[in-house]
Amino acid sequence: MFGIYLKRELGRRKKAALVIALGLALGIALVITVSSVSAGMSKAQDKVLQSLYGLGTDMTVTKAQSAPTSGSSGGPSFKFGAKSSSSTKQSSDRVMTQGGQALKSTLVTKVAGQKGVESAVGALSLNVTKVDGSFTQGKAKSTTGSSSNSGGQGQPGGGSSGGGQPQVQGGGANFNVNSYSVVGVDVAHQGLGPLASMKITSGKTFTSSQTGTKVAVVSKSYAKEKKYKVGSTFKISGTKFTVIGIATPDSSESTTDLFIPLKLAQTLGDAKNEVTTIYVKATDSKQISTVKKEIQSNISGTTVTTSADLASTVSGSLSTASSLATSVGKWLSIAVLAAAFLVAALLTSSAVSRRVREFGTLKALGWPSRKVTRQVVGESIVNGLMGGALGIALGVGAAYAVTAISPKLTAQMGSTGGGGGMGGGPGGGGPGQQSTQNTLEIALTAPVSLTTIALAVGLAVTGGLIAGAMGGWRASRMRPADALRSVS
Structure with a gap:
């Protein structure tokens, strides 16, 4: 009886049911x-942080770069010896540590022994600046004066000169500067x-026995730039x-050229141990x-950087869009949803007053x-479920549209200080730099999870x-005499 009556009443009030369902659906x-x-934003931020840290890395330990001493610029310097030949090729590499002040290798074992630490491994970041080119020696030539010069300008008393001072003509220097990053990794x-x-x-990675072998793994972007292949040498x-292998980052771009x-x-970096x-x-x-506090309290002078610290340094359109999605977007959703519930309740209550x-x-x-209340609540729940089904279809469609379009967002990452890269990791600035920036481009997706679908059904x-409760409460207060008064 309940089901038959429910179906008949919903069929009689299709327009009202559709309006209520549409309000809830939106x-x-x-x-x-x-x-x-919002889930896509979180996923994009995870990609950014993974590109900085590496999978499975929870935090990094570094030491802030000390200020340069007076009289020293802290920058690279190059010295070339003088040679007698008129055209001489010169080449020099300047290898400097980067990513903060150097730490003793023994600290790796000390960090690994801290409470809550599963494992720790050290790495050495280097910046190599290569300068190569040639000097060309100039030639000295004498200049002779001309008697036709009017007034003999430039000569004392206006007289003419039979000869001038020798002048060097030609010569100069032509040098190319190439800078790239190198990271020493614990191959074990x-x-x-x-x-x-x-x-x-392409190729392979290091083996644990290659601690002293002169081999390298090159990032894909740097290999493409230098036309390196497996077997190439430098x-x-x-x-x-x-070169024994070409490596591609799991996400975004690598900030390291050579491993x-x-x-x-x-x-190479004159940084033994x-x-x-x-x-x-x-x-x-x-x-x-907790582990961060443990390391900071037991190992003084170090900077411990976690993924949360890195997230605070990410700016750009990714950060702005994420803030909008988590703050404005959620409040807007709540406001629209509350309005939809209120409209559904009012429409249901109005429909009851006409019955x-x-x-x-x-x-x-x-x-x-x-029984009357149950009838009204049943009709409202059916309207809600229809609105939920329509809303899920619209929401999933909108999410897939965002994924299909994949709008590009930029993430600008500045260092947390200390002169290194992000958290002191590879790819940071050279010595003396207190902040660096690296811009990555991330494609936004909008994944729909089962939890989101379940939330939609619950809503x-x-x-x-809510609509049925208001309408049912009003229907339950009606008396049989009300029906007689409504008869014209």
């Missing part, structure tokens, strides 16, 4: 869209550190390296802040108030219950 669709876009622990976020797409300060074994990097960054993995990701004769007659036939039922 609110639910907006909630789904905002939730999906590549699962943690700068190489953890890279995927070998030199750093006279040391010849062989070499840590021992060789320490030799030193590292610039210690990568740390915690035993429990929920205790990262006075119907409900009064039902009560006169013996229907109790609870649809809630909207139906």
